[in-house]
Amino acid sequence: MLYKGRGTCAVALVALLAAGAEAGSLVVTLKDQDGVAVSDAVVYVASIDGQASAPAPQQVTVDQVDEAFVPHVRAVGVGASISFPNSDHIRHHVYSFAPAKTFELPLYTGLPAAPIRFDQAGLVTLGCNIHDHMLGYILVVNTPWYAEVASGTARIDNLPAGELAVRIWHPRLSGETELELTVQAAASGDTTVQQQLTLLPERKARRAPRRGSSRY
Numbered sequence: 001m002l003y004k005g006r007g008t009c010a011v012a013l014v015a016l017l018a019a020g021a022e023a024g025s026l027v028v029t030l031k032d033q034d035g036v037a038v039s040d041a042v043v044y045v046a047s048i049d050g051q052a053s054a055p056a057p058q059q060v061t062v063d064q065v066d067e068a069f070v071p072h073v074r075a076v077g078v079g080a081s082i083s084f085p086n087s088d089h090i091r092h093h094v095y096s097f098a099p100a101k102t103f104e105l106p107l108y109t110g111l112p113a114a115p116i117r118f119d120q121a122g123l124v125t126l127g128c129n130i131h132d133h134m135l136g137y138i139l140v141v142n143t144p145w146y147a148e149v150a151s152g153t154a155r156i157d158n159l160p161a162g163e164l165a166v167r168i169w170h171p172r173l174s175g176e177t178e179l180e181l182t183v184q185a186a187a188s189g190d191t192t193v194q195q196q197l198t199l200l201p202e203r204k205a206r207r208a209p210r211r212g213s214s215r216y
């Protein structure tokens with residue numbers, strides 16, 4: 001934070017209190033056991049001072065490009081509607097057997113008729129009936145404070161101060177499904193967390209094994 005002298009700080013503090021808008025940001029940096037910046041993770045704040053908060057409804061997209069789900073990992077709040085366009089020129093058959101959301105979009109190209117609503121927290125693993133190498137994840141969280149991690153960093157803004165229950169999820173997290181950290185968030189500015197994750201090697205190729213081999 002830039003120090004601008006006592007007078008300015010006092011004025012800023014008074015303004016914050018008057019607006020009742022004390023808020024800071026959580027900045028999480030993730031590296032794996034080899035020191036490589038982690039992608040495809042989700043960071044979320046499950047509660048602040050033990051209090052949960054409901055997410056606002058939202059509409060998002062999980063695309064299908066070159067026989068892969070894009071993004072590979074999508075985080076959404078409970079109640080979100082997700083559309084699953086198929087941007088390939090071949091047909092896909094998207095499904096999930098997850099308890100949090102079981103659904104099926106039989107063979108299609110383009111945009112399915114309606115988005116799918118995710119009204120239960122939990123992990124939803126996506127597959128395609130035609131292409132076994134297609135694998136995607138949707139993490140449905142019951143909080144407005146979450147972020148997908150790209151290139152090792154995630155940022156969650158507008159966080160009230162307090163004790164945060166921060167959870168970190170990654171599809172290849174070794175030993176446990178989620179990591180939970182307790183973090184004391186400042187009333188303003190960035191609260192930074194650096195965490196190393198132990199990740200398992202990828203089990204199968206996410207991309208098509210051979211180009212042009214599909215006939216669907």
Ligand SMILES: [Cu+2]
Pocket residue numbers: 067091092093128129130131134
């Ligand atoms: Cu497919």
